[in-house]
Amino acid sequence: MSEEGLFTIHLEQQEGFQITAKFDWKRAPDLLMDEGPPLGEQAGPNASRMLAAAAANCLAASLLFCVFKDEPPANCLRAEASCGVARNDKKRLRVNRIEVRLIVADVVKEAPRFARCKDLFEDFCVVSASIRQGIPMLVTILDQSGEVLHQSA
Template sequence: MADNPQFSVNLTLLEGYKFEVDFGDAGTLITDEPQPLGENNGPNPSRLLAASVANCLAASLMFAIRKFKEDPGQVKATVSGEMVRQDNRWRIADMQVELNLGNDAQSLPHLERALTQFENFCVVTQSVRQGINVKVSVKDASGKVMLS
């Protein structure tokens, strides 16, 4: 990886608050604000941020587990956030991310080690945490809480 990797994303206003987001080779996405501002024709920036945090954490967890040649199974993530007023403006105060592994903990002998390091692999979450509290929990396929 380069010393300072760079990226760019291009946005074009289509109408109202609806934008086309161009990720280049990765395709495009339509975003929009919910009513009454927009028409809710796509996710808004707050939801995109939440999806980015959850996706990065899930990928980082899979990477940490796969480093030990183990299979996390079908990983799923759920993220929720809380909006609060700060100086009379809406801000994202915190996010809760729940990661669910597709396999039981006993089938992952190095899971404990993976859990101690995976969050540090997540570029997005570690960047966002500088301004937003992000809480993470991990459950195995049986629902057993492995990290809280």
């Protein structure tokens, strides 16, 4: 379940605020992302929705791996992610909370490892554990020739 190292996702603006994300896995399809009105047309999820989905997916996979290892039963878990967005003191919209609910079938809660895993799995979720700590980010703007136009401090 380890994925240590650096990976790169390529994004390309199509029209308006629609952006296609191209993943580094050959079998993973491209994903169209968009903003909601008045900017976009909601033709795909926006970044906040992807962040909430990523946290819920990572937690679900972590729990299933801990309980069942390589072969979890089909259809034994559902997840819901709620993402709060509010303005900060500078009036900028920010994700201010993510709430994830994992709904497990009896086969999960009756599994021998469940009692132990329910206290461990969150610590092994790469995404939610990172979000909780804050994620250092470096942002760079380049022109098409590769000249750096801006880089965050």
